[in-house]
Amino acid sequence: MGHDTEIFRHTISVLVDNEFGVLARVVGLFSGRGYNIESLTVAKVDDQDNLSRITIVTSGTLMVIEQIKAQLNRLVPVHKISDLTVEGPSVEREMALVKVICNGEKRVEALRMADIFRARAIDTTETSFIFEVTGVRDKVKAFIALMEPLGSAEVCRTGVVAIRRGTETI
Structure with a gap:
């Protein structure tokens, strides 16, 4: 199986503003494009800056994973994205x-x-x-x-x- 068709599992961490509708927008991005969510957790992690951390386990080809990260990055309330699967232990x-x-x-x-x-x-x-x-x-x-x-x-x-x-x- 080549890298263009092989399915990979990635854990992506997303730092977002803790405000109404952000989680719905993130989930909507996935469902609207038919991307799979295996697991999703979210919790407020910073009271001072009012930030939440969303941890998403998803799967897809490397191209799909890159598309997911690029589209998450375009959402206004997203501050930072980290693909924990590829960014080190x-x-x-x-x-x-x-x-x-x-x-x-x-x-x-x-x-x-x-x-x-x-x-x-x-x-x-x-x-x-x-x-x-x-x-x-x-x-x-x-x-x-x-x-x-x-x-x-x-x-x-x-x-x-x-x-x-x-x-x-x-």
């Missing part, structure tokens, strides 16, 4: 809450798996657990998959947050 994390309803041996096994994955039981009843698991996307997906046969009833995931390593900042 970064750290990515995702968090999930996983509700598992089980009894007996399955309960023991769920606790054992949680221990292996360093997941925390943050709520427990006689017949259920809610586990919190944090890590790279694949670790979170693996934990969720292992909980399914044990009685996984509900999953809530945050999406990816990411930051560059070292002294460079967005």
Whole structure:
């Protein structure tokens, strides 16, 4: 497969004004052009300058990724864009809450798996657990998959947050 047709996964961090409609404009840019969003997280990161950080995990050909970055750059409320996939080493994390309803041996096994994955039981009843698991996307997906046969009833995931390593900042 050539680079012009090969699909790549990129994590893009966007620093924007924290104002009404900005997130809708960013999402609209993606949906209007048929670009895929695998994960999107947003939160206010600077009270003084009233800025939010949007972390978008997207996929496409290298040409599509470049188009996405160029079009994001043209949006007025966008201050800075950082493609964490290509701009040097970064750290990515995702968090999930996983509700598992089980009894007996399955309960023991769920606790054992949680221990292996360093997941925390943050709520427990006689017949259920809610586990919190944090890590790279694949670790979170693996934990969720292992909980399914044990009685996984509900999953809530945050999406990816990411930051560059070292002294460079967005």
